[in-house]
Amino acid sequence: xxxxxxxxxxxxxxxxxxxxxxxxxxxxxxxxxxxxxxxxxxxxxxxxxxxxxxxxxxxxxxxxxxxxxxxxxxxxxxxxxxxxxxxxxxxxxxxxxxxxxxxxxxxxxxxxxxxxxxxxxxxxxxxxxxxxxxxxxxxxxxxxxxxxxxxxxxxxxxxxxxxxxxxxxxxxxxxxxxxxxxxxxxxxxxxxxxxxxxxxxxxxxxxxxxxxxxxxxxxxxxxxxxxxxxxxxxxxxxxxxx
Numbered sequence: 757x758x759x760x761x762x763x764x765x766x767x768x769x770x771x772x773x774x775x776x777x778x779x780x781x782x783x784x785x786x787x788x789x790x791x792x793x794x795x796x797x798x799x800x801x802x803x804x805x806x807x808x809x810x811x812x813x814x815x816x817x818x819x820x821x822x823x824x825x826x827x828x829x830x831x832x833x834x835x836x837x838x839x840x841x842x843x844x845x846x847x848x849x850x851x852x853x854x855x856x857x858x859x860x861x862x863x864x865x866x867x868x869x870x871x872x873x874x875x876x877x878x879x880x881x882x883x884x885x886x887x888x889x890x891x892x893x894x895x896x897x898x899x900x901x902x903x904x905x906x907x908x909x910x911x912x913x914x915x916x917x918x919x920x921x922x923x924x925x926x927x928x929x930x931x932x933x934x935x936x937x938x939x940x941x942x943x944x945x946x947x948x949x950x951x952x953x954x955x956x957x958x959x960x961x962x963x964x965x966x967x968x969x970x971x972x973x974x975x976x977x978x979x980x981x982x983x984x985x986x987x988x989x990x991x992x993x994x995x996x997x998x
Contacts, residue, residue, distance in 0.1 A: 789905040789924045796946040797899050804831045805973035808965045813914050815960040820914075825851040830973055832981050848984045862985060869987050876989060879998045903938075904929055912939050914952055914962045921949055 800806070805828070812823035831845035851857040860867045861881060868877045899905075908923030917923070921941040928935055934955055941950040952962045973980055 789907060790900055792922055792924050792942060792946065793899050793903075793905045793926070796940075796942060796948070799946045803829070803970055804975050805829065805969075805971050807967075807969040807972060809967045811964045811966075813960075813962045815914055816957075817959075821854060823851055824853045825849060828973075828984060830980060830984055832976060832978075846981065846984045858987060860985060860987070867987070869989070869993075871990055871993075874990055874993045876987065876993055876995045877998065878995065899926070902929060903927060908939055909937075912937070912952065912954070914960045915964075917941065918950060918964075 807826070807828050809826050810824065812825075814821045814823070827847070827849045829845055829847050845863065847861045849859040851859075855870070855872050857871075858867075858869045860869075864881050866879045866881050869875070903926040906925045906927065908925050910917075912925070918941055921943060924940045924942065926938045926940065928937075936954045936956050938954075939952045940948060943949055947968055948965060950962065950964045952960060954960050
């Protein structure tokens with residue numbers, strides 16, 4: 757998996773962690789694109805589960821590759837009286853195209869299993885703390901603290917932009933090694949419909965989400981946790997710990 761795609765998957769998880777007070781920002785005092793981002797982050801941080809189908813387009817050196825699959829976010833624990841679910845949760849991506857691949861982040865380890873290569877790569881999630889996006893979705897900062905939200909760039913797209921959606925451009929406030937800019941397309945209720953990221957080499961990675969389902973999984977379900985973490989490794993699979 758490329759660094760760009762890894763950063764993009766991290767970015768998507770940022771909306772789904774422990775809700776945190778956004779000091780210095782409020783929906784009343786912040787207008788336009790920044791206000792949409794505040795609403796987006798607040799909405800996603802209230803979730804205990806999120807499921808969706810996705811299609812992916814990646815453009816590198818004028819070559820476009822397609823992919824697709826399903827993803828699940830699940831936060832298994834909550835605290836009594838808390839206004840939002842707590843804990844980092846589990847994010848699982850199951851690619852079906854162009855090849856079968858499973859990516860799991862449980863807040864402790866980041867695992868990538870590719871059956872075709874008979875290879876499982878495991879990295880400590882703690883090593884990702886220096887990544888802007890990982891810092892965001894572990895709840896140590898907010899989108900508006902790390903990104904400038906502005907009006908969309910109408911010329912920034914890979915596939916034909918969807919119509920009828922709110923667009924917001926996010927640019928890192930400080931230089932980021934993987935992310936040059938990200939553009940979001942949101943529905944009126946701040947559901948992410950499409951996300952496009954550009955890296956510093958001009959490569960584009962676009963994800964479009966469909967069949968989005970909020971809070972359909974029961975909380976505190978140990979069997980669900982086990983199923984999300986389970987990998988059916990093929991005989992002879994090599995495990996590489998980084």
